[in-house]
Amino acid sequence: MIHLQNVSKTYHSKSGNVDAVKDVNLDIDKGEIFGIIGYSGAGKSSLIRLLNGLELPTEGIVEVAGNRINEVSNAKLRKARQEISMIFQHFNLLWSRTVRQNIMFPLEIAGVPTSKRRERANELIKLVGLEGKENAYPSQLSGGQKQRVGIARALANDPKVLLCDEATSALDPQTTDSILELLADINKRLGLTIVLITHEMHVIRKICHRVAVMENGRIVEEGEVLRVFRQPKEEMTKRFVKQLAEPEEAKETIEHVLERVKEGQVVRLSFIGDSAEQPLITEIIRSFNVDVNILQGKISQTQEGAFGTLFIHINGEETEVEKAIAYIQSKQVEIEVMTHV
Template sequence: MIEIKNLSKEFQTADGTVEALKDVSLTIHDGDIYGIIGMSGAGKSTLVRCINMLERPTEGQVLIDGQDIGALSKAELRKARREITMIFQGFNLLMQRTCLKNICFPLELAGVNKTDAKKRAMELLEMVGLPDKANAYPAQLSGGQQQRIAIARALATEPKVLLCDEATSALDPKTTHSILELIRDINHRLGISVIIITHQMSVVEEICSHVAILDEGRVAEEGLVSEIFSSPKSKAAKRLVFPEGADEILLDSKGERRIRVVFSGAVASRTPLIAKMAMEEHIPASILGASTRSIGDKAYGNMLLGITGDDDMVRRAMEYLRSIPDVLVEEVTDNV
């Protein structure tokens, strides 16, 4: 288990002190895939670098299985980092080494003999789906293939924790999906805890079970991905979950009420939901904004409706929409 307790980090700059992290506390359980998300400058990368002490926090602790990582000696920290490995947006492969030798590199540093290191590296090449690239150089590979080699290298020392700092940001959507599938498979197969640092809600939605949203160095909101995506409470979470800003649409006519409908895996129907509500319940509604998509036969996303009517009509509309499985409904009463 990873426990981040009251973590703060300050940097001294020419313009004064910058507070990158402010009293951050999180708990990440063994085997979890945990997302940390926020806008640029929120403190995400600083936080992940504090977890393995590439950055020393100004205050607070990072405990891994009860051990205070910040209290370790240099030699103890080097040993601990074999169990807390990291992959990056830029892959960080050694361009003059073959893929096999890139994977062998951390094993060499750990004192593993060449025969055992090569055997382990070949097993990892198989695991990441590139057994035929042992003698290729990174420059000969695509971006997705390079990241697979970086993942294999990160797994070489059999870590307990894998840190992913914007690991898919440089990849196209299809390649991103394949890398996330690989990380999920590794998590299930090896039981490794994974921490995903990203600015992309789609990444968190696809792979993470829990998420923390950082805003200006603080934890604005945390919890199950399904709960935060369905009903974000903080302004920072709402900005990320509803990037189109639909909540900011002004009321166009006197008496219009706004209802947000969130689809979290509802069975998609060929009959338009709003038209069906109008026909069956005689409740007309205008669509003020929507961001939805279908995955298989399931619908995901959100929709903002405008309803002009009395309290009874709004109540009936909400009851009708709530009767649909995997649909959450709330009235929007303030702007974000």
């Protein structure tokens, strides 16, 4: 559905050239929810603007939904953009128009008859859960409701690709989850290809099938979300994974434990898939003469299964501790000794 080959984008200014995107190669499948994550300045927004033709690449090929975006004429580009919709962080709604009128607006531009525009808008209002808000103005809506209008408007022309540029960054955590769940539902119902630009690993974890990590204009790592969570290769990726796997309170708890205990080992366990749901700690205590103190734990659900991280302190005779660790490894659970105390 989306193919990028050796794509680069350089901005020219009086103060010098800025290489925003550098030699990016990427393929995104039809019906996939694909996340692109990176910190501010990584090149994410420039990359997404290349996908809908708002920017043209300095070098390389950009193909989206069968259209070579960097080579089509202006007339064909306008038509191609009807198959590539976008939602934004700050909604970009028309404040003088109602919910229904905002959703109808792209159809109005496309020359769709009024009756058809209204019929389509009503379908989308129901799809995004805004029944009863048809005649409300944006100023009368919550942030989550505004973003639902933005999503409905983006779907008006029945696009093949939906681009989301930091679409949940302005929302509180609960509203963010509801919008992500809506996007996942739309993906399943319509088979829509969704590309999410974000700096939040929670967004990737919640709904994406695959993820690419950007740094300094380049894609430094790419893969299935569960694989990236379990075995991040690049330092940038490890930093993002730690946003979920190792919250600050976990570090504080471990430091507190290390100050007090003089024996045993503190280890970090990483679970994936079915292993995240097994009663591992109970089995260790029953099978070995060790004490186990749970310091911090968290299990997160991804589109492909569960991913969990658990910090524990194991204490006992050295041989028993070694047996317990070997048993953990036999259960296909990754284990990392944080420190010897």
